[in-house]
């Protein structure tokens with residue numbers, strides 16, 4: 001394993017010996033078997049690995065959606081395990097954006113309303129909320145699709161709504177679980193360009209799970225998972 | 241935030257109009273029946289009060305039977321004509337006395353026949369009851385004494401038997417006896433579903449001999465002289481009747497002497513008991529309605545588990561999710577309440593013309609019914625809302 005970043009104060013994200021076990025007794029399944037990972041502000045990390053290697057599990061923990069069985073997770077030096085439920089909700093609300101593997105858009109709710117959701121919980125006034133959501137949808141190439149509900153959108157379009165929803169509130173970290181999983185190459189590249197721009201210009205830290213090496217190439221750093229452990233962790237030669 | 245939550249809740253309700261409607265049906269029915277009952281009850285009370293007030297404050301009504309409760313009477317021996325005569329003779333403050341007995345009979349004229357009620361009484365009755373004759377005349381004293389076969393018709397009976405013909409002087413049959421029509425009462429209209437013009441008046445003695453076949457008098461109406469004390473008259477009549485009915489000292493009265501105030505209390509007491517009873521039934525239906533809401537909210541929470549997971553993942557706080565579902569339940573139940581109030585008012589407005597009572601809208605009860613239905617939403621929505629709020633975000637997201 002290669003230590004990725006220069007140690008300058010507390011890192012944005014620090015996982016120390018994080019384990020995750022699903023189930024109990026005979027049925028117990030070790031999804032993560034001791035993960036150590038530091039991610040600095042402004043980084044763009046791609047997580048790769050075989051199916052079932054624990055990528056989503058790790059991302060869920062990073063996104064404060066799930067709690068680890070063992071080890072510690074510090075976000076900006078704060079031990080997440082010691083936060084209350086509401087404090088973790090506030091952390092997600094103000095610092096994190098999450099693109100789920102299955103999108104999880106609200107059914108029977110228009111694209112723009114889906115995108116507005118994080119802004120509602122941040123208390124942004126309706127008019128402003130509408131403008132920002134419209135702009136963000138345009139940024140993912142969905143201008144004119146604002147009033148369509150997810151069932152009226154293609155898989156790729158739904159994925160882009162999910163991305164718009166994750167970035168609409170300017171999070172410090174964007175977690176994306178296979179954000180290009182359902183897109184063709186041209187669309188995927190557009191999305192990756194968008195993520196790079198957010199990372200470069202917006203200073204948003206990005207952690208992205210992907211199967212495709214092409215997409216991982218856009219990241220600054222590539223982490224490989226195997227059987228719940230980090231197999232390799234390298235800076236990406238290419239500077240996008 | 242609350243405004244947003246409310247909009248969200250309304251949208252959720254609109255999304256499933258049919259289900260929302262069926263969910264709140266219990267509340268709608270509960271509230272509608274409360275509103276109808278109370279509105280009609282108030283109308284009936286007001287009606288009875290004004291009607292009795294119009295009888296004059298100097299009227300006393302004497303009936304046999306022990307007073308037991310609102311509208312109830314125990315059985316006791318009826319009065320005799322002599323009792324009424326004794327009251328007229330011995331109590332100075334009394335200006336008029338009208339004994340009366342009532343029975344049912346079929347009135348026949350030519351090919352027409354009509355079942356009506358027959359009141360045997362004296363000539364004072366018409367004036368005492370605030371009635372007046374449209375045409376013809378009242379009984380004479382000799383007709384009353386002799387038990388003559390003469391009668392006075394109410395408007396309904398005239399219409400059924402004679403149509404537009406003039407009945408005065410004609411002969412009709414009441415039971416087996418032929419009567420001469422000597423008078424026609426002015427119309428009084430309906431009251432509380434009862435036709436006040438559906439009656440025939442005959443002399444008391446005629447009634448006792450030819451119709452009831454006994455000497456009983458069921459009711460004595462007494463009017464107290466202007467300026468004399470009603471209470472004093474009431475007390476005097478009571479003592480006189482106790483004596484005549486040979487009640488021992490300490491024995492309870494087996495008759496009642498009521499003034500108009502007591503009569504109206506007795507009559508409104510009946511409607512109030514009824515209103516209370518139906519109110520209790522309505523309250524039960526509100527609780528049942530609340531359980532319906534709880535049931536649907538639980539279903540809704542399960543159906544929307546992924547949505548809740550998404551909201552939590554995006555950063556919704558536990559209490560925000562709680563509020564969302566609580567507001568939804570309260571919005572549902574208050575809409576049901578509102579609907580029920582409108583329905584209840586509509587129903588009572590429709591029924592008031594059937595029952596011929598005034599429409600008395602009580603805004604207080606509407607507000608209470610509304611608040612109560614909202615409270616039903618809070619109480620029965622709380623548990624499902626809590627269930628939603630306590631969901632684990634990742635578990636909820638995985639839910640299929």
Ligand SMILES: Nc1ncnc2c1ncn2[C@@H]1O[C@H](COP(=O)(O)OP(=O)(O)OP(=O)(O)O)[C@@H](O)[C@H]1O
Nearest residue numbers: 022023029030031050051052053054055056057058
């Ligand atoms: N809720 C769960 N209960 C039990 N086991 C689970 C659960 N979620 C994941 N696992 C197991 O944990 C392991 C890691 O799962 P994870 O979803 O992290 O894999 P992944 O790397 O994201 O795979 P993929 O590329 O297919 O998405 C898998 O073996 C999976 O079976």
Ligand SMILES: [Mg+2]
Nearest residue numbers: 055056057101
């Ligand atoms: Mg996965």
